[in-house]
Amino acid sequence: MLIRISLIIAILAALAAGIFNFVEVKKKIETVITQRDTEKKDKETAQTDARKTHTELDKTTKDLKQTQEKLTTAEQERNAAVATAVDATKKAEGLTEKLAETNKKLNDTDANLQAYIATGRKPQEISTLDKQIKDLQNKVSESVIVNKGLQKELDKKIEQLAKLTDPDYHIRLPASCEGKVLVADPKWDFVVINVGDNDDVKKDGELLVNRNGRLVAKLQVTEVQKDRSIANVMPGWRLADVMEGDKVIPAYLPE
Structure with a gap:
């Protein structure tokens, strides 16, 4: 009878231990499952965030590229406008110079006309006098050249004579x-x-x-x-x- 009771107690103890172990294992399994589900959820969230970030990055890159293109276009337009302004300024300066030159010629022409009227002479007489003046100017120019050459030769002769008569004479050079x-x-x-x-x-x-x-x-x-x-x-x-x-x-x- 005592042996039977002992066996019953042993069987009950084994069952109790098995039940306890089953409960503990079940808790661990549930914990693992919970951790797995949490990690899966976190991974899915991270992937979603990564896709969102990548999308935003692509959009930012596209916007930046468009901005750079707009800046490049704006700079080109500015350079073109500056070049146009410089060209216009040069043309304006050229026109101003031409206008001043034209005004000068007009004033000179008017002065010549007034001088011509003041002489009281006919156009043909003026033309003859002008030719005579030019001929005289040419002759004077030729005379100056000839005189310069003669003066140069004369200076040489004087220096040669001075050197012959004065051993200590030195020809001076400019x-x-x-x-x-x-x-x-x-x-x-x-x-x-x-x-x-x-x-x-x-x-x-x-x-x-x-x-x-x-x-x-x-x-x-x-x-x-x-x-x-x-x-x-x-x-x-x-x-x-x-x-x-x-x-x-x-x-x-x-x-």
Whole structure:
């Protein structure tokens, strides 16, 4: 009898333990299911939010692109308007200059007309006088050129005579004779400079050669050409070899 009671108690205890374990497992299963449903719901919510965000981002990108296009168009229109304004300003300035020039010509014409009326002469007489004046002006211009050439020759003769009669006489060259050395031959003391008759260089004129502000040599012109001259290094005046690019200046300027 005692054994039977013990078995019954053992069976009841096993059943109780099984029931307890079943309840605990059921709770865990329900918890897992709840967590799974929550995670699923959160995932769906996150996916929905992501789709919404992506849609909003696409819309923002599209709006930004449209804004940039509008800005580009506006800038192009502004540049075109500025160019048009600049062109219009230039045209206006050109028209203003032409108007001023036309007014000047009109005033000159009016002045000439008044001068013509004041002479009391006929048109043919005015034309004849104008031709005579132009002929006289041409003759005067030719005379000036001839006189200039004669004066130049006279000055040369006077200087040559002075040099013959006075050993210490120096031919003076104008400041326009300042130039530089084109060719230099140290062996023969032969130098070509880039100033000539156009610059009023004179034969036997003397020039100083300097490099970086230091005296190198003294030259005497032996031949004068149109745009260059030939000179020799004067004895006792070669302090260093003359080189291409050295500067030359007149040794004696006009008083």
